[in-house]
Structures are given as structure tokens and as C-alpha cells.
Amino acid sequence: MMAPETKKNRLGLSVEAYLGGLSTLCKGCGHDAITRHIIEAFFDYGVAPHEVAKMSGIGCSSKTAGYFMSRSSGLNALHGRMPSIATGANVANRSLKVIGISGDGDTASIGLGQFCHLLRRNVSLIYVIENNGVYGLTKGQFSATADPGSKLKSGTVNPYDAIDCAVLAIELGCGFVARSFAGDGAQVVSLLKAALSHPGAALLDIISPCVAFNNHEGSTKSYPFVRKIDAPLHGLDFTSGFAEISAQYPEGAVQELKLPDGSSLNLKKLSRDYDPTDRAAALRTLEESREKGELVTGLLYYDAGKKDFNATENLTDTPLCRLAEKELRPSPDALRRIMERYG
Amino acid sequence: MPFNPRRVVNDFTIEAATVNGSGSQTSNLILTHSIFRMGVPVGPKNVFPSNIAGLPTWYILRVNENGFLARKRSLEILVCLNPATYAKDIARVDPGGAVIYESSYALPESAKRKDIAYYPVPFDHLAARHIAEVKLKKPLTNMIYVGVLAELLGIEASAVEGAVRHQLQGKAGAIRANLDAIELGKKYAKENLKKTDPFFIERRDKTKGKILIDGNSSAALGCLFGGCTVAAWYPITPASSLTESLIDFFAQHRKDASGKNTYCVIQAEDEIAALGVVIGAGWAGARAMTATSGPGICLMSEFVGLGYYAEIPAVIFDVQRIGPSTGLPTRTAQGDIQFVATLSHGDTKQVMLLPATVQECFEFSVQAFDLAERLQTPVFVMSDLDLGMNLWLTDPFNYPQKPFDRGKVLSEEELSRRGEFARYLDVDGDGICYRTYPGNSHPKAAYLTRGSGHNEQAAYTEDGAAYQKVIDRLNKKFETSRTLLPEPETDYRPGAAVGILAYGSTHQAVAEARRILQESGIETNYLRIRSYPFQKRPVEAFFEKCRTVVVVEQNRDAQMAQILKLEIPSEHAAKIRSVLHYDGFPIPAEALVEGIAAKAGPTDASAPVIAAGEE
Numbered sequence: 001m002m003a004p005e006t007k008k009n010r011l012g013l014s015v016e017a018y019l020g021g022l023s024t025l026c027k028g029c030g031h032d033a034i035t036r037h038i039i040e041a042f043f044d045y046g047v048a049p050h051e052v053a054k055m056s057g058i059g060c061s062s063k064t065a066g067y068f069m070s071r072s073s074g075l076n077a078l079h080g081r082m083p084s085i086a087t088g089a090n091v092a093n094r095s096l097k098v099i100g101i102s103g104d105g106d107t108a109s110i111g112l113g114q115f116c117h118l119l120r121r122n123v124s125l126i127y128v129i130e131n132n133g134v135y136g137l138t139k140g141q142f143s144a145t146a147d148p149g150s151k152l153k154s155g156t157v158n159p160y161d162a163i164d165c166a167v168l169a170i171e172l173g174c175g176f177v178a179r180s181f182a183g184d185g186a187q188v189v190s191l192l193k194a195a196l197s198h199p200g201a202a203l204l205d206i207i208s209p210c211v212a213f214n215n216h217e218g219s220t221k222s223y224p225f226v227r228k229i230d231a232p233l234h235g236l237d238f239t240s241g242f243a244e245i246s247a248q249y250p251e252g253a254v255q256e257l258k259l260p261d262g263s264s265l266n267l268k269k270l271s272r273d274y275d276p277t278d279r280a281a282a283l284r285t286l287e288e289s290r291e292k293g294e295l296v297t298g299l300l301y302y303d304a305g306k307k308d309f310n311a312t313e314n315l316t317d318t319p320l321c322r323l324a325e326k327e328l329r330p331s332p333d334a335l336r337r338i339m340e341r342y343g
Numbered sequence: 344m345p346f347n348p349r350r351v352v353n354d355f356t357i358e359a360a361t362v363n364g365s366g367s368q369t370s371n372l373i374l375t376h377s378i379f380r381m382g383v384p385v386g387p388k389n390v391f392p393s394n395i396a397g398l399p400t401w402y403i404l405r406v407n408e409n410g411f412l413a414r415k416r417s418l419e420i421l422v423c424l425n426p427a428t429y430a431k432d433i434a435r436v437d438p439g440g441a442v443i444y445e446s447s448y449a450l451p452e453s454a455k456r457k458d459i460a461y462y463p464v465p466f467d468h469l470a471a472r473h474i475a476e477v478k479l480k481k482p483l484t485n486m487i488y489v490g491v492l493a494e495l496l497g498i499e500a501s502a503v504e505g506a507v508r509h510q511l512q513g514k515a516g517a518i519r520a521n522l523d524a525i526e527l528g529k530k531y532a533k534e535n536l537k538k539t540d541p542f543f544i545e546r547r548d549k550t551k552g553k554i555l556i557d558g559n560s561s562a563a564l565g566c567l568f569g570g571c572t573v574a575a576w577y578p579i580t581p582a583s584s585l586t587e588s589l590i591d592f593f594a595q596h597r598k599d600a601s602g603k604n605t606y607c608v609i610q611a612e613d614e615i616a617a618l619g620v621v622i623g624a625g626w627a628g629a630r631a632m633t634a635t636s637g638p639g640i641c642l643m644s645e646f647v648g649l650g651y652y653a654e655i656p657a658v659i660f661d662v663q664r665i666g667p668s669t670g671l672p673t674r675t676a677q678g679d680i681q682f683v684a685t686l687s688h689g690d691t692k693q694v695m696l697l698p699a700t701v702q703e704c705f706e707f708s709v710q711a712f713d714l715a716e717r718l719q720t721p722v723f724v725m726s727d728l729d730l731g732m733n734l735w736l737t738d739p740f741n742y743p744q745k746p747f748d749r750g751k752v753l754s755e756e757e758l759s760r761r762g763e764f765a766r767y768l769d770v771d772g773d774g775i776c777y778r779t780y781p782g783n784s785h786p787k788a789a790y791l792t793r794g795s796g797h798n799e800q801a802a803y804t805e806d807g808a809a810y811q812k813v814i815d816r817l818n819k820k821f822e823t824s825r826t827l828l829p830e831p832e833t834d835y836r837p838g839a840a841v842g843i844l845a846y847g848s849t850h851q852a853v854a855e856a857r858r859i860l861q862e863s864g865i866e867t868n869y870l871r872i873r874s875y876p877f878q879k880r881p882v883e884a885f886f887e888k889c890r891t892v893v894v895v896e897q898n899r900d901a902q903m904a905q906i907l908k909l910e911i912p913s914e915h916a917a918k919i920r921s922v923l924h925y926d927g928f929p930i931p932a933e934a935l936v937e938g939i940a941a942k943a944g945p946t947d948a949s950a951p952v953i954a955a956g957e958e
Contacts, residue, residue: 021802048784049789050782050783050784050785050788050789051782053627053781054791055623065791066791066803070789070791071786071789072781072789073779073780073781073782073783073788073789073790074789074790074791074792075623075626075653075791075792075793076791076792076793076794076795077619077622077623077649077794078645078646078649078794081616081619081646083616083619084575084611084616084617084618084619084620084622084623085619085620085622085623085626086623087609087616087619087620088573088575088619088620088621088622088623088624088625088626088627088629088631089623089624089626089627089781090623091573091607091609091620091624091629092573092623092625092626092627092629092631093627093628093629093782095782096627096782113612113613113616114612114615114619116612117611117612117616121609313604313607314602314603314604315603315604315607316599316601316603316604316605317599318599318605319782320572320573320605320606320607320624320629321572321624321627321628321629321780322628323570323572323605325746325747327599327605328570328572328597328605328630328747329568329570329743329747330567330568330596332742334596335564335568335740335742336739338564338592339554339739339740342554342555342560343552343553343554343555343739
């Protein structure tokens, strides 16, 4: 009998090459589901693991950088500071595919400033917020993305409005803004693959229930509640630019977004017309869904036209970290001429 | 006042008291470069307020043909162009000095001194009558005093013109307008003022081949030649001009063949993000720097801890200013030494370079990138406002001779050869481990760098023994760093019993104080610490040879003395006396002489005792 053939991606790697260390998160944690989606997306897309840099801050979400792609380098840094280290790594080595993992505390509270400025610069990376509305590692305090009126396990009601990172991202000019749910693997994987094809910053705000502290009655980020309010904007189907066959759709049913690497994201119409390239419509839809108490998911906003940070900074094609001394240290004559200016 | 027959040549201090934002900086620089072009050494100190326009500012220019250019208390020539301060300013002029002032000021009785020469000049009137363009009237009013001084002191026209051309690099219209304004002052002085003061500039050749440069530009040049590719910063006085100079140097010298940048400068949202970018870039294998001052260092402390513990190279310039808190943003200090030495929480020890001259600002800056990568840790270059923002006379910098030292980095080939890789394993026994860059395709190259507890394999751990192993090895690395850092510099004099121990920008004042003490018969030994940690042997030898050691610092708490006491045997520590100066101004040479005399105790068996030592 022949051994079953393991599936290989376009690089000839099997999914084992994308696995990470064992998770120490709680059984059933939304973050672990997202970890699996990341592995699937990066494997499917065919990203070379050593070309990936995994950057994270502090919190349950940030720990997951250790749970996928052990053959990728990573930097698990400081609370709220993932954007700055990701920016530094990105400019130092522009050939790295950077994925930043953060949480709602990491991004919407202590790291809100860095989050905004990373988007403003349009640094090339996939920014994943594993958003559960609570601080898990410190045992269940509200975060700034907790919805008003939602309840802690203790019964405490959150009196404050939530910070919506997706709305912020659209306002800050991010060219790829998506929202999804850890429980919707197909959607998360499609969005991640599309994000891999996007040259600038791609934000994925993924609702990721905390089974320990925020999965009870009265929570608005529990598995049952999110399943109830989840309102996908469209069905998503990612077609790799590297694949030979592309899917056929009946005319009018699909909006095809061409991505810069030759891939495309096909948006299958569901209950409504939604054009993610219309920024005003995106903001309006988010506001209306907030009023209705539904959670719209999918690709909220897309703009391929914006220059990424490396282009804005006019960076040389060779990664800065690979430039040799002869390219970096000006000549003795250059020093002599500089010195003359001070004489 | 009768003409003073005593000629004082090339040895005095000129001070220009003006209003911030009035364009006086150009005039002051032209005056400085004019005297420099007369071949006479000059040392300026720009005393400026934390303000854009309106508050008083003073430009203090020491002229000394023997090259002693530290700040002095004495003031011989004063230019009064600030109605808000002139009465107080005049009171500070030494007897026998001279005052050039705006003649419309009504001098109060207290300012009408008999022991100084007065030169009233109608600056405003001259400007109003002769300078046509309205927006140039104010800045060019200041230029008039350059002409008055040139006439009174005998600065040659060619030197002034050379200075104007140098300062205004090729801007023909501006050169003409400034030269005209200078001529206005010169002519007025010639026709209306009778010189009664004794001060003259005479041509010498003491500045031949030398340059005038500030420490921040020098450090920026070090970054350029040290191979820095990523700079991230947040504007702060007095460090901004370091990165701004670097931006200029980069723009001129770092383009690839297609005109793209071989560098990236990021003006971050705060100092936390600035160091975050640097740490991220250093982790990815680029040479990265940030420049800041005390408040920025405070914000950076958490990232510094990550850099120390996760062992990521970074170069951090601390151009020190007066603290605590916002403090005096435009005044100098050496107040961050103890803070930076153990910056960040937990057990940390940071590496500091302590430049004393603009030459060292350049050299240590180049070296800092090698050290950061060799030691895989943040390296601090501790400059200060005085060194960083003032111009200093120096020989041109030598081209760096040593090639880059990128430290212990394993390539794919080297990993294949070794077969094994553990990021935090002390393979060589020097406490410095091997690293890989992200992007290395060898299957064993990748690891997750973390600021949380980790073992030698870089895996997460809460195991006490595994944690301790790493943190002890970091201490070993710190000890190794002593041998790689710049050695202390010493100068021993025969018969000297007193030692002076200093670091950083007080060097020039120490040199002059030693000369003054020597002239009064007191020889001193001198040791200058150039890094922390420092090599212990030369420091201990210095203590062995000195009866007392006066540690000179520009802070209140004797910070280096405190560090020394932890590092040297107690019998040596008992010899320490401190001379401290912390009013925000560079220590004047006279104050240093007095301080040393008061603290040193018996200076020599045969020499006269100049003061009782403080015990």
C-alpha cells in the first residue's frame, strides 16, 4: 500500500513547514483558531517561511507568534509597540513579509498611537488584531474595544463607547481594511491571502472570543453572540496569481478585485450591494451596522493606489541590512570635502 | 576714560546680548569665523532660551591664542542689543572692559560705570536709514555690530569677508547685503568712536588647517561613516540638530545608482516609537540609531531593557540637558550618567561612550555601531548640549581605518558547517552569543526573539535556573565589553599628588585648570574616563598614584563618583572628592581651579597648601 501523498504548496513545502510551537492558550480560544487560519493561508499562498517576520506586542494574542511558523524569525516585543518594531524590521529588510499580531488591549489602548502612525505611514505588513474585548492574561478587565453595555463575568457593565479599529483604519487612509470572525475560517483565510498580495498595510480586525473571560451571557464578543450578529458583506474567494485555473462565476454575481501580485479576490454578492473601494460607503455601512447591532465582516475597504512606506521613502531595492561597507561608508575624499566646509 | 596703554591681544571674551529670534546667530557666527580666519583660536558658547522669539540670548565668544577655549567667568567686551537685559549685562563686565550698546538706551545710574569703556552706536537709526528692505532691517541690525567690533578690534576686512562668504555659501545677494551692513558698522565706528579699550585681535597662524564644528554634526558624520542605514527620532532640544545634520549628510552621500536612498530616516510619533524602530531594524540586521535627550531617554527605557535582555544592537545618542523633568531644555548637564548606566527595570547594565571632544563625537559614533553589533546590545553615546550644539575648534577628522565589525552573525553556510544553533548559548566563553538575521534560509536559523524569560535556545521559560543562566551570562558579556571600549586617557605629572578625574565635555576646562594650577606651582595628574564600563586597571593605577582624586562632574549628585565607588576598592574610593557644577552652564575654568584647590588637600609634600581638604 502506498502512503497517502501529503499536499504540497507551490514551493514544494508541506503544511508541516508552517507549524509552530504548542499553544499554551485556553482550549477553544479564538486566537488558536486564527493561528490555524494563518498557517493555512501562508501555506496555501506559498510564502517561504524564512522570508516571514512575525512581530508581536504583549498579551495572549501576541504569544501566538510562537504558535505558527517556527521556521520564521519573530520578535515578541513590548506591550503596544509592535507597530514600531515592525516598521524598523520592514525598512531594514524590505524583502521580509511582515505579519504583526496584536490584540485589542495592545492596539486600542497602550498601542493606539503606534497603530495610527503605522497606518499613516502605510508600512508593508499584515496587521492582525485578535480582538476579544478583554484583557485575558490579567484576568478579564474590559479593553477599549468592549461594546457599551456589554458585561464582564462579574456582571460589571461597560459604560464606554468602543474604539472601532477598522473605522479608525479607514479614516487613517489604510488601503486594506477587513473585519472577520475567528470562527469563520474560510473568510479569514481568504482575507489573509488577499492581504499577502497587498503591498501596503493590511488591517484585519478579527473578533476572537476569549473562552475564559468573555464568552458568557451579556458578552458581545462570545462565540454564540458573534455567530448571531455576524453579517458577511460578501462571500470571499481568493484566486492565486500563481494558480493556473481560476474559478468561473455567473455574470454579475461577483466583483473581482485585481491584486497587485496577479492574484484576485472575488467578492460574491450576498444580501446587499457592497463596493469595498468606496470609502464613504464603507464608513456609512460600519456606522449603520453599529446602530443595528450587527457585525459586518469581510473586506470593508480596499484601495490599491496608495504608496507603501518603502516607496514613499524612496528606499533602494536592496534591503538596507544587506548593503555592504563599500555602499555605506563614503570615500576618504568625501570626508575631506565635508571637512573643508567647516574650515 | 584715558587710553589704556596695556594692549591685550588675542585673549579675552566677547559677549553679544541679543533677543532670541532677531537673527543674531548669523552675526555671531560671522564674528566667530572672522576671528578664526585671523588665525586666532575661538570657542563660542551659545546661551539661548527655550523660546522661538523674544527672550534674551547671549553668545559668549572666548578668544585665546593659546587655544584655551573653555568658558571663563571673566567678560571683557559686551555688545548690548537687548533692552531687557542691558543693565544687568553691563554689571557683569570686568573692570577695564568695553561695552558697545544701542545709543538710544537710557543707561541707568547703576550702569554708568567709570571703569569700563562705552561705545554708543545708533544701531536702529543706522538700520532705518541705510537698510532698504524692511524684512532685513532686524537681522542686519545685528550685522552692524560685527562691523563695529571689526573696527575696534582690528579684524581684517578679508577675514570678515571670508567669514561672510563661508556662512552664506554662494548666496550672492545675501553676501552683499551682509557685507554692506558690516561696512555700515565699521564706518560708523571709524568716524565716531574713539578706542579707549586695550583689546586687539592680531593675526596668528593658530587655526591653520583646523575646522570649527559642533558635536552634533560630528556625531552625525560618525553615523554616516559608521554605516548607519536607519535613523528614527523625535524632535527634542538639544538633540534635534544631530539627526537633522544626518538627514543632510544622507541626502548628499547615500544614493544608489538609480537615485534611491540607501538609508531611511523616520520622524517617529514619540521617543518610544523611535527606539522601537531602531530595535526592529537592529533585529533585522541594519545599523540603526536614534538621538534624544533626557526626557526621551526616560520614554525609551522599556525598549532599552528589551534591547539589553533580548540582545539587540542599537545606537542611542543622549545629548544631555538639565533635568529632572522638562528641566532647562537649553542648558547643559552631565545628569543622565547614573540613570543610563542601569537604565530599565530589573538587572540591567548599559554600555556608554563618553566623548569629550567633537573628534570623539565622530570617532565614538563610528565605533558605537561596531560595538552595538559586536556586543549585541544598546550602546549609548553620552554627549551634552555644550558639546553637541556649540562650535569647537579641532583638527579635521581622520578617515576611519577599521572596517565594519558586524559581530557574531551566522550565515546559511556557517550554520550548515556548525550543524547546531542556539541563540543564547555562550559558545566562545566571552558571554557573546551568535545570532542569525531574519531571512536566513537555513532551517535552523529562525528563532522567536522575546523580552520574556528565555533559555539558551531562545525558548520561553519560567524556569528560575534557565533564567539565571542567561542573566548571568549577560553580566559576563558586560565584563567582556570593558576590553572592547575606549581606554581611559591618563596624563601623569612628576611630583603630582592630586589627581583630576573627569569625563565628557569638561575636558577643555580641566586642561586649562591644570595649566593655571601648574603656573601656581601645583602639578596634577589627570585621568579621563571614556566609557562605561571602563577598564579597571588604569583607573586603579591612577588611584594608587594619587593622594586625592577630584572627580569633576556637571551634576548635583556626583553620579560618576557613585559609579566609581561601586567599581573600585574602598581604599581608593575613600580618596574621591567631588567638584560639582550644575547651574546649566559649562563649568568655568576659574571655578574648576577653585574647586580643585578647595577639595584637593595637600597637593605635594613641598608645594604650598592652598586650602584645607574636605574630609
